[in-house]
Amino acid sequence: MLHLRVLCPAERSEQVRQLLLDAPGVAHLTVLPGVAVRPPGDVLEATLTRECADDVLDALTKLGVDRSGGITLEAIDTVLSDSADAAEAAVPGDPADAVIWDELIARTGDDSRLTISFLAFLSIACLLAAIGAITNSPVTVVGAMVLGPEFGPLAALAVGVVLRRRDLIRRGANALLIGFPVAMVITALVWLVFHLTGLLADLRLDNLSQVDFIYKVGPFSLIIALLAGAAGMLSLTSAKSSALVGVFISVTTVPAAAFAIVAAVEASWDQALSSVVQLLVNLVGIVLAAALVLWLSPSARKHRMVGRRLSGG
Known part of the structure; x- marks a missing residue:
């Protein structure tokens, strides 16, 4: 599993939130309104599977979040969660075979x-x-x-x-x-x-x-x-x-x-x-x-x- 952190302007926050809610491999979505200082905006965090990471990153960059805010992605060694297991099961393929191009x-x-x-x-x-x-x-x-x-x-x-x-x-x-x-x-x-x-x-x-x-x-x-x-x-x-x-x-x-x-x-x-x-x-x-x-x-x-x-x- 991966940890995704998105910093975006407040006006883009709802679009990013909905994008992450609609992605089948995303779990543990958190929205922190107004906590970002430089650049100012909202922070959204989520746990997601490797299989869906590339599509999520592609959608976020199409929204321009990488230019108006920022996107970070890092590996998580251990995740104990039924919702994370459900996210893994919802996405076809195996994490080891997923290519994250970015x-x-x-x-x-x-x-x-x-x-x-x-x-x-x-x-x-x-x-x-x-x-x-x-x-x-x-x-x-x-x-x-x-x-x-x-x-x-x-x-x-x-x-x-x-x-x-x-x-x-x-x-x-x-x-x-x-x-x-x-x-x-x-x-x-x-x-x-x-x-x-x-x-x-x-x-x-x-x-x-x-x-x-x-x-x-x-x-x-x-x-x-x-x-x-x-x-x-x-x-x-x-x-x-x-x-x-x-x-x-x-x-x-x-x-x-x-x-x-x-x-x-x-x-x-x-x-x-x-x-x-x-x-x-x-x-x-x-x-x-x-x-x-x-x-x-x-x-x-x-x-x-x-x-x-x-x-x-």
Whole structure:
């Protein structure tokens, strides 16, 4: 279940109240007249099911409440109520399968921002992956895969393509096209420092049997990327964020980027090229599969209007 809070001008309050009363998946409706101060107006709160949330948000934005007031939505972990159970039963479908498009847009938009923390996490992940690769330590490589923040921009690209949101496409592309080169340059500089300090005196790139999956490209590279992209998008749309960990440790985006730099610094050009190809295969495969999952969603055609409605936001 979800908690909905609507702030609206007093003249819109009755329309919002009736809208929420008519929605079959809404329970626990509360109206607080005149309590809002900035902007001034009424506050209405309700408990609603995930299955009806997208239609309710769509109706509220058509009333202009998002412009004249405000709408917030948050998950509720536990609800003990017969009326809430009745609301769940009144709406067809399962909560886990419901896609809340506005929530998805907001989440992918936030996760794809090119920030200092994004660059820091990506750079640290690349360094960990490089160290894990050169020490033949798959555990360290897997840790780097979990740490990497690159799925956010990839998901933003997929959502942007399906909903025709140029802002999401631009934001995701900027994060990837700037983030990866910055992280790779930092990795190269640190690698040179390792050389100068003698930490890599016994370096060998021809005996990496435990981590050669990083740069060895094959048919399963694309298959794994496609499966990971599909699972990642299903995790985002169904609010099952725990599944994202499995996505992170199944694709080799960060390790491939890191090893490409390591191999290039060591003048192992074949391995460097293979790593770059592995990186591209994973990036493209994840975006394609994630976009396909969204495209096949039963409500996708109807809610492509969401992308146009919010494109100026």
